[in-house]
Amino acid sequence: MSTAAHASAGAAESTPFPSAKLGIWWFLASEIMVFGGLIVSYLLFRMAGPGWSAELHHNSTLLGTVNTLILLTSSFTMVEVHRAHGRGEEAKFRLHLALTILLGLVFLAIKGAEYTAHIREGLVPAKSMFWAFYFGMTGLHGLHVLGGIVANACLYAVAARPGGVARYGHRAEMNGLYWHFVDVVWIFLFPLLYLG
C-alpha cells in the first residue's frame, strides 16, 4: 500500500462518524434553514396583519389530521426498517420499507386531492399571501416526501436482491434520518396551516 493510501485509510479510521451519516446531517442542517426561513416568514406575515383565520377555514382539519397520522405512522415503520436491519430480519426490513413507501404515496394522494379542491374553488397562490405560503410550504414539503419515496424505492430495489439487505441495509439509517426530518417539518406545518 502506498503512503497516500495508508494516510487515507488512517484518516477514515480516525473519523468518529461514518461519512454518509455526517453528510446527511449536514444536508439536514441546510434543510432546517430552508424550512425554518419559510415558517418564520409565514409567522411574521401573519403577525403583521389581521391574521388568516378565514383562509384557515378552507383547509380540512380532518384531512390534515389523517395526513399527520399517516406521516407519524410512516416514521414508525421507517425506524422499524432500521431496527430490522440491526436484527438481521430481512423479511421485516422489506415489509416495513414497503409500508413506508405506501404511506408516503397515500400522503401525497390526499395532498393532491386537497390541492384539486382548492384550485377548483379558485384558491391559488396568486389569490393571497396565505395561499402563496400554503402552496409554497406544502408543495416544497410534498417534493421532499416524493424524494423520500424515491430514495426508499431505490433501497427496496437493491434490498430485494439476494443478500441485498445485508449489503445495502445500512442505508436505511440515512433514508430514515431524511424521512423523519420530513415528518418533523409536517409536525409544524399541520398546526400552522390547519389548526392555528
Place this chain on the structure above:
Amino acid sequence: MKESGAHGSPYLLIWIYLVVLALASVAASIVLPKVPAELAIYFLALVKAALVAMYFMHLKVERFFIHSLSLIPLALVLVLFLGVLQDVVFNR
C-alpha cells in the same frame, strides 16, 4: 432506547405518544379559546418534534457534534425570527 423484548418494538410506545399528542392538539384547537389553543398546539408540536428527533432520529444517543449540526441552524432561525419580529411589532 432499551429493547423491550424479542417481539415488542421499543418505538411502538413513542408512536402511540405521537398519535395521542396529535389528536390532543386537534382537540385543543376545537375546545379551547383562540390564544390558549394556539399556545397548546404549538407546545404539543414542539413535544412531538422532540420525540421524533430524540428517539426515531436517535439524537438521544448521538454525540455533541451531531447535536450541534441540528441546534446551530435552529438558533440561526430563531435569530432571524427575533431580528425581524421587532420590525413587525414596532411598525404595526
